[in-house]
Amino acid sequence: MLKVESLRQSLLALNPDIEVQALAEKVSGSRLDELVKHHDLILDCSDNFPTRHAINQACFQQGKPLVSGAAIKMDGQICVFDFRQSDSACYHCLFPEGDEVEETRCATMGVFAPLVGVIGCLQAAEALKLITAAGNTLHERLILFNIASQHWHEVRIAKDPGCAVCGAETQL
Ligand SMILES: [Zn+2]
Numbered sequence: 001m002l003k004v005e006s007l008r009q010s011l012l013a014l015n016p017d018i019e020v021q022a023l024a025e026k027v028s029g030s031r032l033d034e035l036v037k038h039h040d041l042i043l044d045c046s047d048n049f050p051t052r053h054a055i056n057q058a059c060f061q062q063g064k065p066l067v068s069g070a071a072i073k074m075d076g077q078i079c080v081f082d083f084r085q086s087d088s089a090c091y092h093c094l095f096p097e098g099d100e101v102e103e104t105r106c107a108t109m110g111v112f113a114p115l116v117g118v119i120g121c122l123q124a125a126e127a128l129k130l131i132t133a134a135g136n137t138l139h140e141r142l143i144l145f146n147i148a149s150q151h152w153h154e155v156r157i158a159k160d161p162g163c164a165v166c167g168a169e170t171q172l
Contacts, residue, residue: 025035028054038063041130044068045124049095056091056092059083065130066091067124067138071111074148076119079157080126080138089140089159090166097164 004022011020012059027035036042036058044055044066052068059066068091081090122143129135144153161168 009039011139032058033061036064038092041127042066043127044091045120045123049097052091052095053097053165056081060088060090060166067123067130068127069119070117071115072109074115074146076115076145077142077145078119078122078126078138078145079142080140082130082137082139087159088166089157090163093163093167094142094157094166096160100160112147115145118145118147124140 002022002024006022008020008022023035032054036055042055042059042064044052046052047053047070049122052070056066056068059081060063060083063083065080065084067078067080069078079091079094081088083090101104126137129137140157140159142155142157144155145151159166
């Protein structure tokens with residue numbers, strides 16, 4: 001079964017009163033922009049840098065809040081970029097595209113299953129907080145979590161003035 005269909009059925013089993021639209025398609029460019037434009041909030045649960053950068057760019061351009069989560073082996077991370085706030089840092093400020101970043105994917109490296117649950121729950125919490133304007137979100141804060149040691153670490157994310165996506169020189 002397609003992941004999106006499995007998710008749709010699980011969500012409807014939890015709450016039959018909601019409406020779930022499952023799209024089983026690879027999106028990029030104008031189609032990605034269009035989808036982001038018509039939603040209030042984006043959660044990036046992808047497993048590769050090109051997708052994360054494309055989603056970051058679309059969210060920045062459309063001024064939508066982005067909840068980014070990732071997990072690999074025993075390490076997880078989560079951060080929020082609320083592009084409704086002017087002068088927000090972005091994912092590209094944190095992980096510039098083109099850097100020599102080793103692409104580690106769950107498909108090849110594996111991931112400790114409960115870690116995905118932890119990061120997913122944190123993303124859900126941030127999504128609810130963003131929608132309801134409750135509490136303080138992880139806007140411009142990166143949480144790094146190692147489940148092997150149960151160590152949590154927080155890093156403030158600074159906007160990169162020279163960022164190719166959100167930097168001053170790229171603004172029109
Ligand atoms: Zn940026």
